[in-house]
Amino acid sequence: MTLALIDANNFYVSCERVFNPKLEGRPVVVLSNNDGCAVARSNEVKALDVKMGTPWFQMRDLAAQHGIVAMSSNYALYADLSNRVMSILAQYSPEQEIYSIDECFLGLDGFSHLDLVEVGQQIRRQVRQWVGIPVCVGIAETKTLAKLANHCAKKNLAGSDGVCDFNRISPADLSQLFSIVEVGEIWGVGRQLTRKLADRGITTVEALRTADAKTLRREFSVVLERTVMELNGVACMELEEATPNKQQIMSSRSFGSYVYDLAPLKEAVASYIAIAAEKLRGQGSLAGMVQVYVRTNPHKDAPQYQRGLTIPMPDATDDTLRLTRAALWGLKRIYRPGYAYQKAGVALINLTDATNVQMGLFSTAKDNRKLMHVMDRINAIWGRGTLRSAAEGWKMKRERMSPCYTTNWGQVPVVG
Amino acid sequence: MPCRSMAGHLPRQGTIFPAFPETGVVALPGFPVLAKPVPAGFPSPAADYYEDRLSLDEHLIEHKEATFFVRVQGHSMTGFGIHDGDLLVVDRALDPADRCVVIAVVDGSFTIKQLCRLPDGILLRSGAKGHRDILVSGDQELTVWGVVRWSIHRV
Numbered sequence: 001m002t003l004a005l006i007d008a009n010n011f012y013v014s015c016e017r018v019f020n021p022k023l024e025g026r027p028v029v030v031l032s033n034n035d036g037c038a039v040a041r042s043n044e045v046k047a048l049d050v051k052m053g054t055p056w057f058q059m060r061d062l063a064a065q066h067g068i069v070a071m072s073s074n075y076a077l078y079a080d081l082s083n084r085v086m087s088i089l090a091q092y093s094p095e096q097e098i099y100s101i102d103e104c105f106l107g108l109d110g111f112s113h114l115d116l117v118e119v120g121q122q123i124r125r126q127v128r129q130w131v132g133i134p135v136c137v138g139i140a141e142t143k144t145l146a147k148l149a150n151h152c153a154k155k156n157l158a159g160s161d162g163v164c165d166f167n168r169i170s171p172a173d174l175s176q177l178f179s180i181v182e183v184g185e186i187w188g189v190g191r192q193l194t195r196k197l198a199d200r201g202i203t204t205v206e207a208l209r210t211a212d213a214k215t216l217r218r219e220f221s222v223v224l225e226r227t228v229m230e231l232n233g234v235a236c237m238e239l240e241e242a243t244p245n246k247q248q249i250m251s252s253r254s255f256g257s258y259v260y261d262l263a264p265l266k267e268a269v270a271s272y273i274a275i276a277a278e279k280l281r282g283q284g285s286l287a288g289m290v291q292v293y294v295r296t297n298p299h300k301d302a303p304q305y306q307r308g309l310t311i312p313m314p315d316a317t318d319d320t321l322r323l324t325r326a327a328l329w330g331l332k333r334i335y336r337p338g339y340a341y342q343k344a345g346v347a348l349i350n351l352t353d354a355t356n357v358q359m360g361l362f363s364t365a366k367d368n369r370k371l372m373h374v375m376d377r378i379n380a381i382w383g384r385g386t387l388r389s390a391a392e393g394w395k396m397k398r399e400r401m402s403p404c405y406t407t408n409w410g411q412v413p414v415v416g
Numbered sequence: 417m418p419c420r421s422m423a424g425h426l427p428r429q430g431t432i433f434p435a436f437p438e439t440g441v442v443a444l445p446g447f448p449v450l451a452k453p454v455p456a457g458f459p460s461p462a463a464d465y466y467e468d469r470l471s472l473d474e475h476l477i478e479h480k481e482a483t484f485f486v487r488v489q490g491h492s493m494t495g496f497g498i499h500d501g502d503l504l505v506v507d508r509a510l511d512p513a514d515r516c517v518v519i520a521v522v523d524g525s526f527t528i529k530q531l532c533r534l535p536d537g538i539l540l541r542s543g544a545k546g547h548r549d550i551l552v553s554g555d556q557e558l559t560v561w562g563v564v565r566w567s568i569h570r571v
Contacts, residue, residue, distance in 0.1 A: 021521045021524050021525075021561075022524035084480075084481040087480070087481045088481050129509065130481050130482035130508050131481060131508070132508070337466045338466055405484070406484060406485075409485075412484075412485045412486060412487050412503075413484075413486050413526065414486070414487045414488075414489045415488065415489065415504075415519055415527065415528050416489045416490040416492060416527065416528070
């Protein structure tokens, strides 16, 4: 199997820069809620050693010192630019799995006659020109390796210039490369696992890759065993399979016979949402965005059509009804009559923990972060000031949101 | 969804509806005849005959993912038929050809100008008196944000 992972550099920041070129080269953070935690940082901010999730008020002095620009999240804009990027990427391969708002896997089997690094550079050029978003491309035999290759591409390791193809690197050079990458950079290895592995002396990718998978399975989990196998080129995850850390929940089906009309597609999508929402509630999560896609049979000699759409939810939810409404809204927009649809699917992405939000809404806890986050999103999508707190002493968020340049006629860019 | 009166009579998912009976096809006046059976809950007579109503989107937009809308402010491009308040359809996918109208980024700000290639650089021409042209020399950096394809003017 050969596949690529394409992901955008500092996606939210990059989106803001498309319509505000003055932000290029400047330190920029995008904030998530009224307390202002950084959910996206430009490279200039990362260089100042600001960590993800740092509250804005903690950064104020640093910001004044270095001229850091803070912006509120503009979900409508990010979702629209994401859809454009994914739509462009879909043209490169019939096998596409949209993993998150700014990441996507492309299946590259059958493309071995092409120079894949050159294809990767073409992808970068086209996305940069068409949408203004810089992306990096990682190419390898498994999803875990492709993610790692993407990381190397981003950090310009192994001589890569935004594109890194592990299949082009000799095994010896690959071992050397893996010896300098921290184990925590591996997909599925979070902070806790990193610490536990460090306790056993495993601190680099190479150390994990050469560790005994069976032992790890006994002492940790089968998921870690699969990660080790994937690091060694054994694919344990197909495209579109559920991912180990449940950042998304997918539900889809190929139809037994082709479907031409919107009505049965709506029924199918509604049923997939119901299934996915149940899984969502089962793992105690809320979904911040819904994706829906349809496609024809790529192997059939007939007109081809495939399209997907990402719909941001005003606030993260696990409500089947609301998720269904969003998905059907999206389906109506991507459906085109006259095609023989073979498959439809949905994905619930941008998952957050449900329990915190519930506590935030009903508790008297001082930390109202999650509540603010929810209110922010509603205000961002439906208009500033849609929701305000009546509580005394709670300050209104200062306006830092850029206009909805691509989704609101009253807010398109004005040029003289 | 099939009409409500059928609510209690929906077939189980996956049931194949029989095609029109072999003995003959009844053509209802005004309805096209279904040419082939469609295995689904409700046969759609429209599948073979659908014609799209004219769409401005299709007419004006060539590269959907790369097309953005921009509103014009001011009178610097009236000579090109672009007026204050007009809505521009801007395509980022096109490479700017000589003499095309572009949205350019100069000193971090957007500007609408005609792009003219010179032997030793680029001239960004405005389209009205009193508005200055911008000369970009060969070693200066010029960013073209997109090419203006259409200007939509409310009458």
